[in-house]
Amino acid sequence: MFILQSPLTRKLAAFVALSEADLDTLERFHRRRRSFLSGHQLIHEGQKNQSAFILAEGWACSYKMLPDGERQIVDFQVPGDFLGLRSVLFRTTDHSAEAVTRIEASEVRAADILDGFANAPRLATAVLWAASRDEAMVVEHLVNLGRRSAEERMAHFLLELGARLQLVGIGDKTGFDCPLTQYHLADALGLSAVHVNRVLRHLREEGLVTFQKGRVSFDDFGGLVTLAAFDTDYLDQDGPLLR
Amino acid sequence: MFILQSPLTRKLAAFVALSEADLDTLERFHRRRRSFLSGHQLIHEGQKNQSAFILAEGWACSYKMLPDGERQIVDFQVPGDFLGLRSVLFRTTDHSAEAVTRIEASEVRAADILDGFANAPRLATAVLWAASRDEAMVVEHLVNLGRRSAEERMAHFLLELGARLQLVGIGDKTGFDCPLTQYHLADALGLSAVHVNRVLRHLREEGLVTFQKGRVSFDDFGGLVTLAAFDTDYLDQDGPLLR
DNA sequence: CGGTGTCTTGACTCCTCTCAAGTTCGGTGG
DNA sequence: CCACCGAACTTGAGAGGAGTCAAGACACCG
Numbered sequence A, B: 001m002f003i004l005q006s007p008l009t010r011k012l013a014a015f016v017a018l019s020e021a022d023l024d025t026l027e028r029f030h031r032r033r034r035s036f037l038s039g040h041q042l043i044h045e046g047q048k049n050q051s052a053f054i055l056a057e058g059w060a061c062s063y064k065m066l067p068d069g070e071r072q073i074v075d076f077q078v079p080g081d082f083l084g085l086r087s088v089l090f091r092t093t094d095h096s097a098e099a100v101t102r103i104e105a106s107e108v109r110a111a112d113i114l115d116g117f118a119n120a121p122r123l124a125t126a127v128l129w130a131a132s133r134d135e136a137m138v139v140e141h142l143v144n145l146g147r148r149s150a151e152e153r154m155a156h157f158l159l160e161l162g163a164r165l166q167l168v169g170i171g172d173k174t175g176f177d178c179p180l181t182q183y184h185l186a187d188a189l190g191l192s193a194v195h196v197n198r199v200l201r202h203l204r205e206e207g208l209v210t211f212q213k214g215r216v217s218f219d220d221f222g223g224l225v226t227l228a229a230f231d232t233d234y235l236d237q238d239g240p241l242l243r
Numbered sequence C: 001c002g003g004t005g006t007c008t009t010g011a012c013t014c015c016t017c018t019c020a021a022g023t024t025c026g027g028t029g030g
Numbered sequence D: 001c002c003a004c005c006g007a008a009c010t011t012g013a014g015a016g017g018a019g020t021c022a023a024g025a026c027a028c029c030g
Helices: A007-013 A020-028 A085-089 A110-119 A121-147 A150-167 A182-189 A193-205 A221-228 B007-013 B020-028 B085-089 B110-119 B121-147 B150-167 B182-189 B193-205 B221-228
Strands: A032-036 A041-043 A052-057 A060-065 A071-077 A096-099 A103-108 A175-177 A209-212 A215-218 B032-036 B041-043 B052-057 B060-065 B071-077 B096-099 B103-108 B175-177 B209-212 B215-218
Touching: A007 A020, A007 A121, A020 A110, A020 A121, A041 A052, A052 A085, A060 A182, A060 B121, A071 A121, A071 A182, A071 B121, A085 A110, A085 A121, A085 B121, A103 A110, A110 A121, A121 A150, A121 A182, A121 B060, A121 B071, A121 B085, A121 B121, A150 A175, A150 A182, A150 A193, A150 A209, A150 A215, A150 A221, A182 A193, A193 A209, B007 B020, B007 B121, B020 B110, B020 B121, B041 B052, B052 B085, B060 B182, B071 B121, B071 B182, B085 B110, B085 B121, B110 B121, B121 B150, B121 B182, B150 B175, B150 B182, B150 B193, B150 B209, B150 B215, B150 B221, B182 B193, B193 B209
Parallel strands: none
Antiparallel strands: A032 A103, A041 A096, A052 A103, A060 A071, A060 A096, A175 A215, A209 A215, B032 B103, B041 B096, B052 B103, B060 B071, B060 B096, B175 B215, B209 B215
């Protein structure tokens, strides 16, 4: 059991001490391994009885489209994250999701999740607990959109992404590899792609951060933290709270 | 048990069929009934070991403050909603909350929730499931901030609020009573209070919606829905999914 | 009857968007 | 090997939405 730990298992164990039965159920979620090309849409807004996915490799993003064709990216997913959980919890899918890079993921049918949750309620608690932490990130993102200028938004976003990736062992204080395009940034930050470009240029010229060729480099980490008023508390994690 | 149903109990039963033991635990959460004046801060960002509250009467809002003194309201709570649940789930509170009106609420100590969850895992599942639906609302709010103009934001916000309140039996298609100030709207929508005033005036002059003297009146519901591209799917609710 | 909180309105500024041209670069096929 | 292509990235100019500052109106309350 120990050596087979997936990123997800590790994450869940941080919230709830899981029994053998829980881990069995979780293991069953990982049966249907699949891979998808960059750009493939995994979750379709409005669809019923949608499968969820557990991301094993690569990046994805979840988003909502507006009638005028604009889109707002809500969150990015990295290995160990659930994709489309809410679409199983509720009958109709309220968002879409697509692969940012080529990805590897386990498909979990809606019925499997509901059955699993009914039989392993502590696992259900753990999964939903983790979802609740994702909500904290969405909340921070919301504050970002509501009350920060374009530059602060960008700074905050890159710092948060960096912090999240460090938790999964990708990247460090100097920076991280990042497959996102400026269009992704625009859709996530509620800006136009043109303005994203200008903001990035300005941050680079100020010597704060460089985003080029798929790499984010924190040139002046402290300065960036100050500009963004960044604070990592909402990502805190220790031992399981429920024993 | 039947006649004692709180708004919260009714809400949870929509997601998970609860046992007598679950209902007992839930009942125990309601022991410490308290009331607070309008403006009282219930949840303090950064605090450890924070109590949560179950709102029974009145309105509250949860928000985050920024270092420059601005604030962003993340969500409003109405009777039946949890306040500060995430502050119990994680060790440090990541947001604040205050009473908008005079309110009645049950205080639930962190330890009581964690104990309750450990002993009644299906209740835990239900509570977190409900929290997940709140997340859907936060997501919609985020899209609102990221990709809609001030007018669309306002229209969408008022429609969503109206829809939520109808579910709790407050208000109807013609409008609802609303204790929020224009400052609340500004902090929720990421606008300045001055601009909120102008937007409200314009919507009123267009004959779409009137917000005056604590009352929101939908003068042209259809027109408002069109302007906001409003869609209620994400609030769907039927019978319990987990039996 | 002053005072405080809320709401209005006007004038001016500036941040971000849109439109419109390029440029760079990796890949693909002749 | 080179020409071409599309995707992503740049940059400039002009327009407009939303912010700020400032002043006043209104209403509720002790």
